[in-house]
Amino acid sequence: xxxxxxxxxxxxxxxxxxxxxxxxxxxxxxxxxxxxxxxxxxxxxxxxxxxxxxxxxxxxxxxxxxxxxxxxxxxxxxxxxxxxxxxxxxxxxxxxxxxxxxxxxxxxxxxxxxxxxxxxxxxxxxxxxxxxxxxxxxxxxxxxxxxxxxxxxxxxxxxxxxxxxxxxxxxxxxxxxxxxxxxxxxxxxxxxxxxxxxxxxxxxxxxxxxxxxxxxxxxxxxxxxxxxxxxxxxxxxxxxxxxxxxxxxxxxxxxxxxxxxxx
Amino acid sequence: xxxxxxxxxxxxxxxxxxxxxxxxxxxxxxxxxxxxxxxxxxxxxxxxxxxxxxxxxxxxxxxxxxxxxxxxxxxxxxxxxxxxxxxxxxxxxxxxxxxxxxxxxxxxxxxxxxxxxxxxxxxxxxxxxxxxxxxxxxxxxxxxxxxxxxxxxxxxxxxxxxxxxxxxxxxxxxxxxxxxxxxxxxxxxxxxxxxxxxxxxxxxxxxxxxxxxxxxxxxxxxxxxxxxxxxxxxxxxxxxxxxxxxxxxxxxxxxxxxxxxxxxxxxxxxxxxxxxxxxxx
Numbered sequence: 150x151x152x153x154x155x156x157x158x159x160x161x162x163x164x165x166x167x168x169x170x171x172x173x174x175x176x177x178x179x180x181x182x183x184x185x186x187x188x189x190x191x192x193x194x195x196x197x198x199x200x201x202x203x204x205x206x207x208x209x210x211x212x213x214x215x216x217x218x219x220x221x222x223x224x225x226x227x228x229x230x231x232x233x234x235x236x237x238x239x240x241x242x243x244x245x246x247x248x249x250x251x252x253x254x255x256x257x258x259x260x261x262x263x264x265x266x267x268x269x270x271x272x273x274x275x276x277x278x279x280x281x282x283x284x285x286x287x288x289x290x291x292x293x294x295x296x297x298x299x300x301x302x303x304x305x306x307x308x309x310x311x312x313x314x315x316x317x318x319x320x321x322x323x324x325x326x327x328x329x330x331x332x333x334x335x336x337x338x339x340x341x342x343x344x345x346x347x348x349x350x351x352x353x354x355x356x357x358x359x360x361x362x363x364x365x366x367x368x369x370x371x372x373x374x375x376x377x378x379x380x381x382x383x384x385x386x387x388x389x390x391x392x393x394x395x396x397x398x399x400x401x402x403x404x405x406x407x408x409x410x411x412x
Numbered sequence: 413x414x415x416x417x418x419x420x421x422x423x424x425x426x427x428x429x430x431x432x433x434x435x436x437x438x439x440x441x442x443x444x445x446x447x448x449x450x451x452x453x454x455x456x457x458x459x460x461x462x463x464x465x466x467x468x469x470x471x472x473x474x475x476x477x478x479x480x481x482x483x484x485x486x487x488x489x490x491x492x493x494x495x496x497x498x499x500x501x502x503x504x505x506x507x508x509x510x511x512x513x514x515x516x517x518x519x520x521x522x523x524x525x526x527x528x529x530x531x532x533x534x535x536x537x538x539x540x541x542x543x544x545x546x547x548x549x550x551x552x553x554x555x556x557x558x559x560x561x562x563x564x565x566x567x568x569x570x571x572x573x574x575x576x577x578x579x580x581x582x583x584x585x586x587x588x589x590x591x592x593x594x595x596x597x598x599x600x601x602x603x604x605x606x607x608x609x610x611x612x613x614x615x616x617x618x619x620x621x622x623x624x625x626x627x628x629x630x631x632x633x634x635x636x637x638x639x640x641x642x643x644x645x646x647x648x649x650x651x652x653x654x655x656x657x658x659x660x661x662x663x664x665x666x667x668x669x670x671x672x673x674x675x676x677x678x679x680x681x682x683x684x685x686x687x688x689x690x691x692x693x
């Protein structure tokens with residue numbers, strides 16, 4: 150039985166007048182692949198930010214990789230946590246290439262005043278190769294497509310050699326092909342490296358089949374958790390997204406046609 | 413042309429000031445351009461100008477007033493920029509207009525001759541003293557030294573602050589460090605270039621370098637080279653035609669930017685972009 154690596158106890162997070170998390174509790178075991186699903190504004194991204202120490206708790210406790218998160222220890226924790234955000238708007242003229250951006254993943258580990266070694270560059274090149282971007286290493290980062298930029302973001306996380314892998318809607322705004330490529334890549338990384346993975350999405354078609362467990366979120370609360378098969382029923386989704394069951398069924402039929410019956 | 417002029421101390425001071433100020437301002441400019449925060453430089457340069465006038469009015473060292481007010485502006489703008497609470501245009505509108513209003517208020521309250529105040533308005537590099545040069549030298553050395561020492565943290569913060577934070581880099585500290593250096597650089601260059609013009613020497617050389625390269629290291633070097641070139645060519649024109657040096661330096665830097673923008677390789681279609689087009693034919 151794997152050890153618990155994330156323990157969130159009654160976490161409350163608020164952005165001014167909006168309460169993003171209303172007393173959320175969750176445990177994640179080492180090596181697990183957890184999908185966090187819910188409509189926009191459910192608190193999914195905030196949940197990830199309390200795990201990597203960027204979110205500020207109003208109350209509750211968060212224990213990650215053996216340490217309780219406090220105001221001062223976020224930096225050291227984040228070095229062990231890979232975070233892939235949504236597709237970012239990157240300045241097309243930004244003077245950095247793919248290899249340099251992936252190297253940023255090593256910077257936190259290296260610490261201040263230390264330059265990357267040959268070994269660091271080897272790790273970066275291995276990560277770039279794993280995500281299938283070796284042919285574009287010298288390309289300016291702003292010249293890549295959304296899907297390619299997400300592959301670079303994943304490579305940056307891998308270069309970090311993380312113990313936790315957090316993905317925040319990594320396929321949002323990508324086309325079908327880029328989306329399925331990223332989902333396959335995430336599954337491959339989880340299967341081959343056994344990294345504990347939290348995957349946030351509002352879009353069920355973007356939920357990897359590799360998920361061991363699904364957490365449903367709505368209005369800052371955890372609304373249900375369990376295996377994808379038992380939780381992702383038409384009735385549950387209808388209530389989660391406030392949609393008629395007939396509409397949920399129609400959308401799921403369409404997704405099945407597109408994705409070849411992934412869920 | 414009479415070269416004996418270079419034997420005079422005031423000209424040597426001016427040449428050294430243009431060199432050191434050019435490097436410091438242009439290096440700061442790389443942050444301003446790549447972090448898309450020109451409003452911070454504009455607001456801080458006017459804050460420094462207002463602070464210096466406050467010093468002149470109340471009778472304390474204008475440089476102390478300049479650094480104090482530019483850092484105060486940074487302390488207000490920094491958190492707003494970091495948290496994205498206000499749009500850059502709103503912050504600029506509020507801080508810039510307040511600082512300019514304060515500057516003219518202090519100037520109006522100042523008794524007697526306003527010549528010293530006007531010097532701070534458009535700068536007079538030819539009257540720089542050895543202590544001005546020394547101050548510029550210290551600031552330039554600190555700016556360049558910190559960029560070398562913390563290059564990787566700076567690079568990550570410039571690329572994306574939230575992403576830098578997410579890998580454990582103290583991006584907020586780096587941002588405030590940049591703001592502090594901006595305040596110090598503006599203060600040290602105020603007498604040479606002038607409060608109304610200093611921002612152009614920060615922005616233009618870096619903006620010109622930005623047009624020419626996809627390498628951040630090269631951008632730092634090119635910006636510094638353009639900054640020094642702007643200072644020296646501007647100084648030459650100021651001497652030849654007996655016109656205000658701050659203005660000639662700034663116009664030169666704008667011309668360099670114009671040339672860089674026209675010949676920018678970033679405007680052309682690259683080889684890798686052409687390939688799919690040709691394959692499609």
